[in-house]
Each structure stands twice: as C-alpha cells, then as structure tokens.
Amino acid sequence: MPEPVSALPAALQREMAALLGDGWRTDPGERLTYGFDNSRREALPDAVALPRDADCVQALVKACRRHGVPLVARGRGTNTTGAAVPVAGGVVVSFERMDRILGIRAGDRCAVVEPGVLNGDLQSALAPHGLFWPPDPTSAGYSTVGGNLACNAGGPRAVKYGASRDNVLALTAVTGTGDLIRCGSATTKGATGYDLQRLLVGSEGTLALIVEATLRLAPAPAARRAIRALYRDVASAARAVARLMAQPVTPSMLEFMDHHAVRLARDVGGADLPGDAGALLMIEADGDGATLAHDVEALMEAARGDGLVSLDAAGDEAARARLWAARKALSPALRTLAPGKINEDVVVPVSRIPELVDGVQALAARSRLPIVCFGHAGNGNLHVNLMYDPADDAQRAHATSAMAEVFALAISLGGTLSGEHGIGLAKRDFIPRAIDAPTLALMRAIKAQFDPDGILNPGKLLPP
Amino acid sequence: MPEPVSALPAALQREMAALLGDGWRTDPGERLTYGFDNSRREALPDAVALPRDADCVQALVKACRRHGVPLVARGRGTNTTGAAVPVAGGVVVSFERMDRILGIRAGDRCAVVEPGVLNGDLQSALAPHGLFWPPDPTSAGYSTVGGNLACNAGGPRAVKYGASRDNVLALTAVTGTGDLIRCGSATTKGATGYDLQRLLVGSEGTLALIVEATLRLAPAPAARRAIRALYRDVASAARAVARLMAQPVTPSMLEFMDHHAVRLARDVGGADLPGDAGALLMIEADGDGATLAHDVEALMEAARGDGLVSLDAAGDEAARARLWAARKALSPALRTLAPGKINEDVVVPVSRIPELVDGVQALAARSRLPIVCFGHAGNGNLHVNLMYDPADDAQRAHATSAMAEVFALAISLGGTLSGEHGIGLAKRDFIPRAIDAPTLALMRAIKAQFDPDGILNPGKLLPP
Numbered sequence: 001m002p003e004p005v006s007a008l009p010a011a012l013q014r015e016m017a018a019l020l021g022d023g024w025r026t027d028p029g030e031r032l033t034y035g036f037d038n039s040r041r042e043a044l045p046d047a048v049a050l051p052r053d054a055d056c057v058q059a060l061v062k063a064c065r066r067h068g069v070p071l072v073a074r075g076r077g078t079n080t081t082g083a084a085v086p087v088a089g090g091v092v093v094s095f096e097r098m099d100r101i102l103g104i105r106a107g108d109r110c111a112v113v114e115p116g117v118l119n120g121d122l123q124s125a126l127a128p129h130g131l132f133w134p135p136d137p138t139s140a141g142y143s144t145v146g147g148n149l150a151c152n153a154g155g156p157r158a159v160k161y162g163a164s165r166d167n168v169l170a171l172t173a174v175t176g177t178g179d180l181i182r183c184g185s186a187t188t189k190g191a192t193g194y195d196l197q198r199l200l201v202g203s204e205g206t207l208a209l210i211v212e213a214t215l216r217l218a219p220a221p222a223a224r225r226a227i228r229a230l231y232r233d234v235a236s237a238a239r240a241v242a243r244l245m246a247q248p249v250t251p252s253m254l255e256f257m258d259h260h261a262v263r264l265a266r267d268v269g270g271a272d273l274p275g276d277a278g279a280l281l282m283i284e285a286d287g288d289g290a291t292l293a294h295d296v297e298a299l300m301e302a303a304r305g306d307g308l309v310s311l312d313a314a315g316d317e318a319a320r321a322r323l324w325a326a327r328k329a330l331s332p333a334l335r336t337l338a339p340g341k342i343n344e345d346v347v348v349p350v351s352r353i354p355e356l357v358d359g360v361q362a363l364a365a366r367s368r369l370p371i372v373c374f375g376h377a378g379n380g381n382l383h384v385n386l387m388y389d390p391a392d393d394a395q396r397a398h399a400t401s402a403m404a405e406v407f408a409l410a411i412s413l414g415g416t417l418s419g420e421h422g423i424g425l426a427k428r429d430f431i432p433r434a435i436d437a438p439t440l441a442l443m444r445a446i447k448a449q450f451d452p453d454g455i456l457n458p459g460k461l462l463p464p
Numbered sequence: 465m466p467e468p469v470s471a472l473p474a475a476l477q478r479e480m481a482a483l484l485g486d487g488w489r490t491d492p493g494e495r496l497t498y499g500f501d502n503s504r505r506e507a508l509p510d511a512v513a514l515p516r517d518a519d520c521v522q523a524l525v526k527a528c529r530r531h532g533v534p535l536v537a538r539g540r541g542t543n544t545t546g547a548a549v550p551v552a553g554g555v556v557v558s559f560e561r562m563d564r565i566l567g568i569r570a571g572d573r574c575a576v577v578e579p580g581v582l583n584g585d586l587q588s589a590l591a592p593h594g595l596f597w598p599p600d601p602t603s604a605g606y607s608t609v610g611g612n613l614a615c616n617a618g619g620p621r622a623v624k625y626g627a628s629r630d631n632v633l634a635l636t637a638v639t640g641t642g643d644l645i646r647c648g649s650a651t652t653k654g655a656t657g658y659d660l661q662r663l664l665v666g667s668e669g670t671l672a673l674i675v676e677a678t679l680r681l682a683p684a685p686a687a688r689r690a691i692r693a694l695y696r697d698v699a700s701a702a703r704a705v706a707r708l709m710a711q712p713v714t715p716s717m718l719e720f721m722d723h724h725a726v727r728l729a730r731d732v733g734g735a736d737l738p739g740d741a742g743a744l745l746m747i748e749a750d751g752d753g754a755t756l757a758h759d760v761e762a763l764m765e766a767a768r769g770d771g772l773v774s775l776d777a778a779g780d781e782a783a784r785a786r787l788w789a790a791r792k793a794l795s796p797a798l799r800t801l802a803p804g805k806i807n808e809d810v811v812v813p814v815s816r817i818p819e820l821v822d823g824v825q826a827l828a829a830r831s832r833l834p835i836v837c838f839g840h841a842g843n844g845n846l847h848v849n850l851m852y853d854p855a856d857d858a859q860r861a862h863a864t865s866a867m868a869e870v871f872a873l874a875i876s877l878g879g880t881l882s883g884e885h886g887i888g889l890a891k892r893d894f895i896p897r898a899i900d901a902p903t904l905a906l907m908r909a910i911k912a913q914f915d916p917d918g919i920l921n922p923g924k925l926l927p928p
Contacts, residue, residue, distance in 0.1 A: 105813065105815060106706075106710040107705075107706030107707070107709055107710050107814055107815040108706075108709070108813040108814050108815050108844075109709055109710070109814075110813070129710075130710065130711070130712070131710075151655060152654075152655040154653050154655075158652075158653055159652075163653055163655075165659060165662075166630065175902075175906065179902035179905075179906075180902060181900075181902050181903040181906060182899075182900055182903055183903060185811070185878065185879060185880040185898075186813050186878050186879075187811045187812065187813055187843065187844050187845075187878075187879055187880060187883065188622075188623075188842075188843045188844070189618055189622055189627055189811050189840070189843040189844070189845045189883035189884055190616075190666075190811060190880055190882070190883060191615060191616040191618075191627075191666050191882040191883060191884050191885060191886045191887070192880040192881045192882050192887060192891075192895070192898050192899070193666075193887065193895060193898070193899050193904075193907055193925065193926075194663055194666070194667055194671075194907045194910060194911075195629060195662050195663055195665065195666060196663075196903065196906065196907070196910075198629075198659050198662045198663070199658055199659055199660075199662070199663050201659065202654075202655050202657075202658070202659060203658055207658075219710070219711060219712040219713075219714065220712065221712060222712060241571075242570075242571030242572075243571070245571055245572070245573055246570040246571050246573070246593075246594065246595075246683070247594070247683060248594070248683040248684065248685060248686060248751075248752060249683075249752065250683065287712075288712060288713065288758065288759075288762070290755075290758045291752075291754075291755035291758050291759070294752065294754045294755050295752075295755070298752070347649070347651045347653050347654060348651065349569065349572040349574070349650050349651055350571055350572050350573075351569060351571040351572050376653070378652075379651065379652045379653040380572075380651050380652070380653075381651070381653045414649065414650050414651075415649060415650075415651055416649040416651060416654055416656045417656045418654070418655040418656050419651065419653035419654060419655060420653055420655050421655060422655045422656075423655070423656060423657065427656075431656070431657060434649075434656050434657070435646075435656070435657050436645075436646055438639075438643035438644060438645050439645040439646055439647060439660065440657075441643075442639065442643075442645060442660065442913060442914065443657055443658045443660070445913040446658060446660075446910055446913055447658075449906060449909040449910055449913065450906065461657065462657075
C-alpha cells in the first residue's frame with residue numbers, strides 16, 4: 001500500500017477516508033489530474049474529495065475548517081483564469097459524483113440540478129420538454145452547471161437570453177463555516193430578503209460551494225437562421241452592431257471578427273471570404289418558423305449601411321454551417337501566428353467597440369505583437385487575443401504589459417475586466433483598477449462573512 | 465421663526481442646514497408628509513433632507529452616523545409594506561431633487577439616471593428612442609426608479625421582461641459608513657468581482673442609498689394585442705397558465721382573476737362577463753406588427769383546453785381596453801366587500817397556482833372572510849386580498865391570523881412571501897418562516913458590513 005504523501009493532518013485524512021470512502025483520493029498521480037485548468041496553470045492539491053451529497057460537503061468543509069485546510073471547488077476545470085487551480089494546496093472538491101438532474105418542470109420553466117451535471121447533458125435532457133438553459137460557453141459539452149454558475153459563464157446566446165446569473169432562481173450552498181444556506185426560491189419573481197443567489201454566481205467558489213441549483217429555463221425556439229455580414233472596416237461593423245441592438249428584434253447571436261481574424265479565417269482557415277472584408281458579423285435569429293423570415297429581414301435591414309460589403313442569409317442548416325465556417329476556422333488559424341496566446345474577454349458598452357478595436361490595434365503596433373479581436377459583439381464582450389512566443393523573453397514581457405494596457409483601455413471606455421471568463425488568478429491583480437477601494441473593501445468584508453477563515457479558494461478573485 | 469421641535473442634536477441640525485439649505489426641513493407639518501407610505505402606516509421623522517447630489521448624500525450619512533441618527537431613503541412613498549415609514553425617527557432622505565436623466569444610449573440599450581426620476585417620466589423620455597425600462601408597477605406614473613429598485617418592483621410585464629433586479633446594470637450608492645460604492649458596469653455582461661448591484665436591488669434601503677443607476681433597457685415593441693380567456697374554474701385556468709408558459713411564445717402579460725374577482729368585476733364593476741366564468745386570464749402579446757398575429761394565435765392555441773368557456777382577442781386598441789375593463793373594474797369593486805384590505809403578493813411556482821387558490825378559499829371559509837385572488841399568473845405572483853372590517857376586533861384578528869396562514873401556504877408550495885412588494889414592516893416577522901436560520905444570519909452579517917451602526921432604515925426587512 002503506498003504511503004500517503006499528502007501534507008494534510010493525519011486526523012483529517014482518517015476522518016475524510018471514513019466519510020468519503022473511495023471518494024477521498026490522496027494518490028499523487030491522481031491528485032495531479034485535479035490540479036490544472038484551461039489557464040495552463042497547475043498546482044498539486046493535497047487531496048481530492050468526490051462528495052456524493054450536500055451532507056458530505058458540509059462535513060468536509062467543517063473538518064477542513066477545523067484544520068485550517070483550503071478547499072477548491074471544481075467542475076471539470078474548463079475555466080481559463082486559474083480559478084480552479086489549488087495554488088494554496090488543500091483539498092480539491094470535485095462535483096463529478098453530484099451530477100443528477102433532480103427535476104425538470106416545464107410549466108414552471110425550471111430545472112433542479114446538482115452542480116456536477118454537464119451543461120450539455122442538461123440541454124439533452126431538456127430538449128424533449130422544448131426547453132433549454134441559456135448559458136452556452138464553448139465548453140458546454142464538457143463543463144458543469146456548477147462551474148458555469150461559479151464563473152457566470154455566458155456564450156453567444158447571452159445577447160438574447162442572458163448569462164448564468166440571469167438564469168438562476170435559487171441555490172443551495174455550503175459556506176466556509178460548513179453552514180448550508182438556501183438562497184432564493186423556485187419562482188421567477190422574488191422580493192424576500194437579500195439576493196444571495198446572484199451574489200454567489202460569479203464568485204468563483206470563494207464564498208460558498210454550490211450543492212444544488214434551481215435554474216431558469218427558456219422555451220426552445222423552433223427554428224434559427226444565420227446571416228453573415230461583411231464590412232469594409234471595423235468602424236462600419238461596429239455601427240451596424242449598435243443599429244442591430246437599437247431595433248426591436250434581438251438577435252440570438254451577434255458575433256464579431258476584426259480584419260486580422262477575417263484574414264486568418266480566409267488565408268489559413270480556408271473560409272470563403274472576399275479580400276476586401278475588414279470586419280465580419282455573424283448574426284443569428286431564432287424563433288417560430290412562421291415568423292423567422294420576418295425577423296431575419298429586420299436584422300438584415302439593420303445590418304445594411306455605410307461600409308457593408310456583402311450580406312448573406314443561410315437558407316438552411318447546411319448553409320448556416322457554411323456561414324459559421326469562418327468563425328470556426330479561426331481558433332486553429334490563430335495558432336499559426338505564434339505559439340503563445342493570452343485570450344482576455346474584456347467587455348465594453350456596445351457603442352465603444354470601435355474605440356476598443358482601434359486602441360487594441362494601436363497597441364499591437366506599439367508592442368509589435370499580433371492582436372486578434374473577435375467575440376460577442378451584441379454584449380460588447382470581445383475576446384482580445386495577444387499572440388506571442390513564450391520562449392522569447394522580450395515577447396513575453398511585451399505581451400504581459402500589453403495585456404495590462406488592454407484592461408486599462410476597456411475600463412477607460414466604461415467597460416470592465418471580464419464579461420464571462422471571470423477573474424481567478426489571471427486578472428486578480430487588475431481588480432483594483434476596475435473596482436474602487438471602498439467597493440473592494442466591502443467585497444472583502446462580505447467574503448469574510450461567508451468564509452471567516454479564508455479557506456474557500458484562497459488567492460482567487462480578490463487581490464491579496 | 466418657529467423653533468425647531470426636532471429631537472435631533474442641534475449640532476447636526478446646524479451642519480445639515482448649512483449643507484442642504486432649503487433642502488433641510490424640520491417643520492412638523494412638512495415632516496408629517498414624509499412619514500407615511502401606501503401601507504397606511506406612518507411615523508414622524510425628525511427631519512427631512514432633500515439632497516441635490518451624491519456628495520450631499522455622503523455628507524448627510526457621515527453626519528448622521530456620527531450622531532447615531534437613522535436615515536430612511538424615500539422615493540414617493542408608494543410602497544405597500546411600510547418600508548419607507550421612519551419608525552425609528554431620524555432623517556427621511558427624499559430623492560425628489562435628484563431626478564435627472566443623465567443619459568440615454570440607444571445602441572448600448574442603457575440609461576443612466578438619478579434615483580428620484582419617476583418611472584413614468586423615464587418611459588416618456590425613452591419612447592422617442594424606441595426603448596423602455598421593463599418594470600411597470602401600478603404606481604409607475606408616480607413612483608421613482610430608486611424606489612422601484614429598492615423594492616425590486618415588478619408589474620405585469622415582468623413575465624416577459626423581468627423585474628427591477630433583472631433590468632439594472634450598475635449602481636452607485638452610499639453605504640451606512642458614508643462610503644460611495646460603484647457596483648457593476650454599463651455592460652450587459654460582467655464577471656468581475658461580486659455582484660453587489662443586484663444585492664442592493666430589493667434591499668429596501670437597508671444596505672445603502674442608491675444615488676445613480678445604470679438601467680438595462682429593452683426595445684419597445686411596435687404593437688400589442690390582448691386576449692381574454694374565461695374558464696369554468698380556477699384549476700382549468702391554472703392548467704392553461706402552465707401550457708402558456710411551456711410553449712415558445714412568451715406572453716408580455718399573463719394576468720389571472722379567481723371566481724370571486726370575476727364575479728365582483730361583473731356584478732359590481734359592470735364588466736361584460738358571462739355568469740358561468742369561474743376564472744379569467746388576460747393574456748397579452750407584444751412584438752412586430754407583421755408577426756403579432758402569429759404570436760396571438762400561438763397563445764390562443766395554448767389557452768384552449770378543458771374548461772375553456774370563451775376566448776376573445778382584441779382587434780384594436782379600443783377592443784383591448786374593453787377586454788381590460790374587467791381587470792380595471794376590480795380594485796374599486798373590492799371595496800364593496802369590506803372597508804379593510806390586506807393585499808399580500810405571495811409567489812409560488814406557476815404549477816402550484818391551483819393549490820394556492822384552493823388553499824386560500826378553504827382558508828376564507830374557515831376564517832369567514834372574503835378572500836379575492838388575482839395577479840401576475842405568468843410569474844406565479846398572486847395578490848391575495850383579505851377583506852375585513854378594521855372596526856370589528858374579531859374580524860381584524862381573523863384577518864391577521866389568516867394572513868399568516870397564506871404565507872405558510874405559499875412557502876409550503878415552494879414559493880415565498882413576496883414577489884414584488886417586498887417585506888418592509890408588513891412581512892418582516894414572517895421572514896424566519898421563509899429564510900432558514902443560517903441564511904438569515906448571513907444576511908444580517910452582510911447588512912452589518914454595509915451599515916455597521918444600523919442607521920439605514922432600521923427595523924425593516926430583517927426581523928429584530
């Protein structure tokens with residue numbers, strides 16, 4: 001039998017092994033697989049816990065609190081900010097065994113789930129009821145609802161349906177004291193006490209561990225159609241975005257690519273795009289089959305304007321897939337620019353997109369690094385990709401300082417650090433630029449009420 | 465010159481008179497007019513402050529904190545729970561002089577306002593931009609945006625567009641320490657730190673005083689049409705509500721009246737309603753003129769089913785007004801039942817409406833008091849009106865105990881105390897039935913971080 005090499009107190013280890021059985025893991029190899037996330041950061045936890053229910057989570061937190069051991073909640077580690085990396089060691093709490101859908105109530109437009117259910121599995125279970133849960137991060141197939149809630153995950157559909165925070169009714173969670181709290185109710189309206197459930201959403205496991213969620217569902221649209229609009233330049237496309245958001249038909253997706261992204265998708269990705277396109281919008285409408293044509297026409301009308309180069313609506317799903325090909329070709333093509341990428345998801349008011357893209361391009365010129373912008377234009381949520389060679393010290397330094405300038409630019413335009421990825425470790429030190437001192441002090445004070453000993457995901461979100 | 469009879473320390477009075485000029489009022493007659501709200505409760509404040517800007521509010525709060533004097537934020541006093549009544553004396557802070565619309569940005573779908581602007585004045589200013597702010601309480605013409613936010617006001621449109629909390633992007637507020645905090649950003653997505661702005665919404669002035677709000681706007685629909693559906697009984701109508709909410713076309717309003725309400729609207733209000741109608745739904749669709757007919761047909765199809773007595777769609781605005789006449793006739797007709805009314809706005813999951821209405825009618829029989837239910841069925845948010853004679857001690861006692869049973873019933877059905885009116889004084893003592901002890905303890909702890917001396921609206925929302 002291999003000796004445990006974990007640094008945890010033996011008493012805690014014995015207690016947890018008794019509580020969790022094979023859901024308590026201390027083997028170094030296994031711990032390693034729970035120590036990283038999609039930020040490419042990693043750290044070795046002292047143990048991994050796989051609780052089966054809320055009682056287990058409470059017992060686990062109380063025991064860790066007694067021993068002063070940190071806890072890091074984990075869905076499937078898809079987040080991009082290091083929020084799931086156990087930088088202070090301690091116990092990673094993986095919710096993979098709490099993955100049940102406890103109820104789907106179509107007439108109430110809600111579902112009750114455990115945190116470990118995969119977003120994609122939930123969508124599959126909802127489909128026969130004609131319902132869906134709006135958050136659709138790229139990782140939907142393999143990220144958990146609990147992780148989506150912890151990070152306030154969004155995705156393209158957020159422009160019409162909102163992000164995770166907009167689609168939660170109630171949460172049950174275990175605080176850093178091991179108390180079970182029940183926040184909100186399974187109703188679409190509520191004015192009873194303080195709204196703690198939306199406070200927990202986006203708190204990245206620093207306030208409490210979510211053990212059950214009552215989710216707000218939306219009726220699944222019967223049909224959807226995509227439109228591809230190409231513009232002479234970014235400014236023309238950005239003006240079109242503002243027109244699209246000022247008219248009554250809200251698109252179900254409104255995605256943007258700057259001229260670098262368009263060129264990459266064409267030259268490297270092989271997408272069918274004309275040479276004079278300086279910016280691209282992918283616009284999608286969803287709704288009833290009988291009214292969709294009208295909605296598509298309204299969106300096309302709003303897309304028309306100075307600088308429009310071409311406008312195509314997909315006639316069917318195959319044509320829709322062809323239109324989306326340019327967007328899908330982009331991520332692999334990016335890698336041809338440089339081996340390293342810093343992908344930041346700053347957000348600005350929609351009307352400030354041109355200034356953001358202009359500022360980023362001026363910065364690219366100054367720092368001599370390629371910067372490619374694309375993302376969820378309808379929310380002003382752009383993914384700014386700084387491409388660099390991590391093996392080149394000068395480039396790495398330029399990339400790091402350029403990233404800081406991108407944040408400063410977004411904030412100066414009335415925006416903020418993150419639209420949907422969150423803060424984690426990656427943006428933690430920039431929080432004081434986005435949040436002023438009294439507000440940040442209040443956030444720390446609130447954190448101390450949920451987690452007086454600071455054992456929940458220490459080092460994340462709030463700067464030290 | 466009349467001597468001030470206020471109980472406030474003379475030093476505070478001098479300081480505030482110097483700061484606020486004629487915006488500092490201590491005349492007893494004038495104070496009286498700021499001491500009540502629509503709950504019919506009243507209490508005399510020691511002074512009334514009419515600040516002109518956030519700096520004034522900060523100075524006021526800091527001075528009151530030094531002297532341990534309570535502050536009660538006030539919009540126009542339309543709330544129904546006593547939340548604006550200064551039961552502990554102190555200073556009522558009326559925001560009537562902070563009523564400017566600071567900006568309307570159509571492309572960003574947002575408006576920046578001071579808290580004292582009237583909801584109706586904001587809607588008028590937004591109309592030329594083709595936008596509106598979704599909250600539409602009955603009081604919209606004469607209630608303030610700040611008051612709407614403080615109480616998380618809803619209204620019929622919430623079924624499609626959400627309530628106040630769903631339609632705020634950022635808030636600037638002054639805490640009980642006099643600190644100015646800036647929460648959120650003017651973007652429709654955000655994953656940057658804890659969501660304090662939605663925590664402030666519905667906190668009834670107990671955490672901070674809102675001095676500026678950035679509101680999320682929705683595009684104004686070009687057209688709307690109403691449908692009136694009459695059912696044999698409440699159960700049939702409730703099943704129709706569940707069908708309506710399970711299909712893709714979300715109604716822009718979905719209002720319910722029980723058989724007492726229908727009878728009153730007909731016999732007393734003079735509405736044109738058949739004698740065999742045991743429940744009524746008013747269903748409204750809004751959208752583009754070209755697609756509205758389809759949406760209306762989809763809603764009518766969902767409204768059809770067992771127990772339907774009649775189904776009418778309005779052809780034009782005049783017909784729409786005729787259909788709504790029954791709903792509008794109701795409030796005056798209620799007064800014929802008894803001089804006193806307790807109007808509670810409990811909320812339950814939509815599928816539990818039949819049990820709520822059945823339980824309430826059983827309670828009416830037991831307590832020998834008429835109870836009339838109507839309200840926002842699409843959100844499960846019913847207004848339960850207990851009618852009684854306040855001059856009759858026995859009736860008053862019955863009404864009070866019946867109210868407690870209504871709350872217990874709503875909670876047992878998975879609902880909660882209030883959907884849109886809030887807690888204030890009226891429901892404060894029932895909070896421990898709706899919110900369990902650890903969660904309530906956390907709410908108190910959070911309150912203490914915003915307001916360590918407990919000077920902001922003491923006695924409200926949280927039970928002593």
